[in-house]
Amino acid sequence: xxEFYIPAKLQSLHSDILPSQLRYHNKRVAVSKEFTFDAAHxxxxxxxxxxxxxxxxxxxxxTVSGVPGNTGLTVDFSDLKTIYREEIEAKLxxxxxxxxxxxxxxxxxxxxxxxxxxxxxxxxxQGLKAAGCRLEEIKLYETPTSFATxxxxxxxxxxxxxxxx
Numbered sequence: 001x002x003e004f005y006i007p008a009k010l011q012s013l014h015s016d017i018l019p020s021q022l023r024y025h026n027k028r029v030a031v032s033k034e035f036t037f038d039a040a041h042x043x044x045x046x047x048x049x050x051x052x053x054x055x056x057x058x059x060x061x062x063t064v065s066g067v068p069g070n071t072g073l074t075v076d077f078s079d080l081k082t083i084y085r086e087e088i089e090a091k092l093x094x095x096x097x098x099x100x101x102x103x104x105x106x107x108x109x110x111x112x113x114x115x116x117x118x119x120x121x122x123x124x125x126q127g128l129k130a131a132g133c134r135l136e137e138i139k140l141y142e143t144p145t146s147f148a149t150x151x152x153x154x155x156x157x158x159x160x161x162x163x164x165x
Contacts, residue, residue, distance in 0.1 A: 023072045030065040030136055033080040037089055041097035041106040059141035060088065062119060066133040075133050079126065087118040108148035112140040116150045 011017055040055040062084070066074040097106040104110045116138050123129045134152065141147040 019070065023068050023070055026067055028065050028067050029074055030063050031074050031077070031080075032061055032063040033077055033084070035060045035062070035081075035084050035089070037093040039092050039095050039097050043107065044105050046105075056142050058092075059144075059147075060084070060115065061137075061139040061141075062135070063137040064123070064128075064133050065136045066128075066131070069131075075128060079128065083119060083122040083126070087122050088115060091118075108140050108142045108146070112138055112148040112150045113155075115140060116155055120155075 013019065036057055036059050038055060038057050040053060042053045043050045062080060064075050064080065068074050091100055097111070101111065101114060104114070116135065119138065120129075120135050123133060123135060135155075136152050138150045139147050140149075
């Protein structure tokens with residue numbers, strides 16, 4: 001049987017731990033936050049079910065990295081939530097994506113890059129990029145088993161010279 005332990009005293013700053021001990025290391029680490037939103041869309045020049053208007057519950061996973069600050073946090077999860085709510089959810093949730101996104105086919109591949117641009121711009125505007133925080137990866141799930149990914153190294157590289165299909 002598991003024995004449970006109830007602490008007699010909560011740890012107290014300055015007496016049990018010093019502010020200089022809050023940051024355990026100076027290594028870059030990544031943190032991720034997951035979100036969902038519901039939206040409808042259809043695809044142009046597509047032969048299949050997705051040419052008709054339909055909806056998805058999209059799942060978005062945002063990963064940022066940085067070296068933790070003096071409190072041991074790389075970025076506050078609430079900052080990521082605020083960016084998501086203002087830049088993504090407010091624009092896409094329960095909306096017709098073909099109407100609210102820039103002119104594009106509303107594929108997961110196109111949307112993940114647009115979402116990257118929104119998040120990256122917000123990180124810069126809030127001073128998080130200047131503080132060393134950087135966007136590492138965004139995954140956009142259109143269904144539980146189908147998703148598109150954007151990674152920092154791909155987004156920062158020069159234009160790919162792949163032929164258009």
